[in-house]
Amino acid sequence: MNKVLLILVDGMRPDSLDACGHPFVGEMLFHSTYDLAARTVMPSVTLPCHMSLFHSVDPERHGILTNTYVPQVRPVRGICEVLRAAGKKCAMFYNWEELKDLSRPDSLTYGCYISGHVYGYEEANPRLTAEAKRYIASDRPDFVFLYLGWTDAAGHGYGWMGDEYLRSVRGSWDCIESICRDLPEDYLVVVTADHGGHGRSHGSDLPEDMTIPIICWNPALPSRKAEGWRIIDIAPTAAELLGAAPDGDWEGKPLTL
Numbered sequence: 636m637n638k639v640l641l642i643l644v645d646g647m648r649p650d651s652l653d654a655c656g657h658p659f660v661g662e663m664l665f666h667s668t669y670d671l672a673a674r675t676v677m678p679s680v681t682l683p684c685h686m687s688l689f690h691s692v693d694p695e696r697h698g699i700l701t702n703t704y705v706p707q708v709r710p711v712r713g714i715c716e717v718l719r720a721a722g723k724k725c726a727m728f729y730n731w732e733e734l735k736d737l738s739r740p741d742s743l744t745y746g747c748y749i750s751g752h753v754y755g756y757e758e759a760n761p762r763l764t765a766e767a768k769r770y771i772a773s774d775r776p777d778f779v780f781l782y783l784g785w786t787d788a789a790g791h792g793y794g795w796m797g798d799e800y801l802r803s804v805r806g807s808w809d810c811i812e813s814i815c816r817d818l819p820e821d822y823l824v825v826v827t828a829d830h831g832g833h834g835r836s837h838g839s840d841l842p843e844d845m846t847i848p849i850i851c852w853n854p855a856l857p858s859r860k861a862e863g864w865r866i867i868d869i870a871p872t873a874a875e876l877l878g879a880a881p882d883g884d885w886e887g888k889p890l891t892l
């Protein structure tokens with residue numbers, strides 16, 4: 636393994652993995668090291684959590700506390716900047732446009748945005764997945780970020796863990812299965828979420844909002860449960876696997892696979 640595909644399913648609670656009934660969940664866990672009680676950061680809100688995922692620091696350090704991006708006052712380099720400096724090819728695929736600021740200009744080799752608002756996330760998720768599959772097959776990038784937004788929209792619209800939400804989780808796992816089935820074996824796949832949710836919202840420090848899955852999958856890995864994993868540990872894990880030096884300000888540490 637010397638490449639990373641990071642798949643983030645927005646607002647996917649760990650207990651929805653079993654509840655959604657998708658057969659690929661169990662198949663993936665059979666070849667994964669995983670923590671289904673990993674922790675995100677406060678506030679448990681999409682852009683602050685993504686900034687912490689990419690920059691391996693708490694929101695109080697990167698300073699993005701809402702879904703409105705502001706430039707960092709004391710900038711920490713993110714995973715894409717670190718990998719770019721190491722000569723690696725990074726690509727991002729997303730359907731929520733606020734995420735365009737997760738990497739700085741000239742960090743990406745390829746970027747693809749398909750509007751979840753215009754097409755609807757149920758349609759935008761598989762379209763984006765197909766684009767990511769096509770690009771991985773043609774260019775073999777070192778680091779790929781694939782963001783799937785349908786679940787968060789379903790949670791806000793119909794309630795977390797309700798039927799429509801679970802349908803969106805199942806649909807997201809169709810995308811995950813589709814991209815993993817055709818993936819070259821040198822990729823480590825990390826499946827995670829930015830936050831959970833309860834009722835029709837999130838953002839609090841309740842366990843329902845703060846607990847996320849982190850699943851590290853490769854067909855060569857045995858099944859092993861880990862504990863104590865944090866969202867800020869994912870960027871150091873990717874950097875280590877790709878042989879890039881982490882930023883000196885990062886607070887997370889590489890996960891043991």
Ligand SMILES: [Zn+2]
Nearest residue numbers: 646681787791
């Ligand atoms: Zn949300």
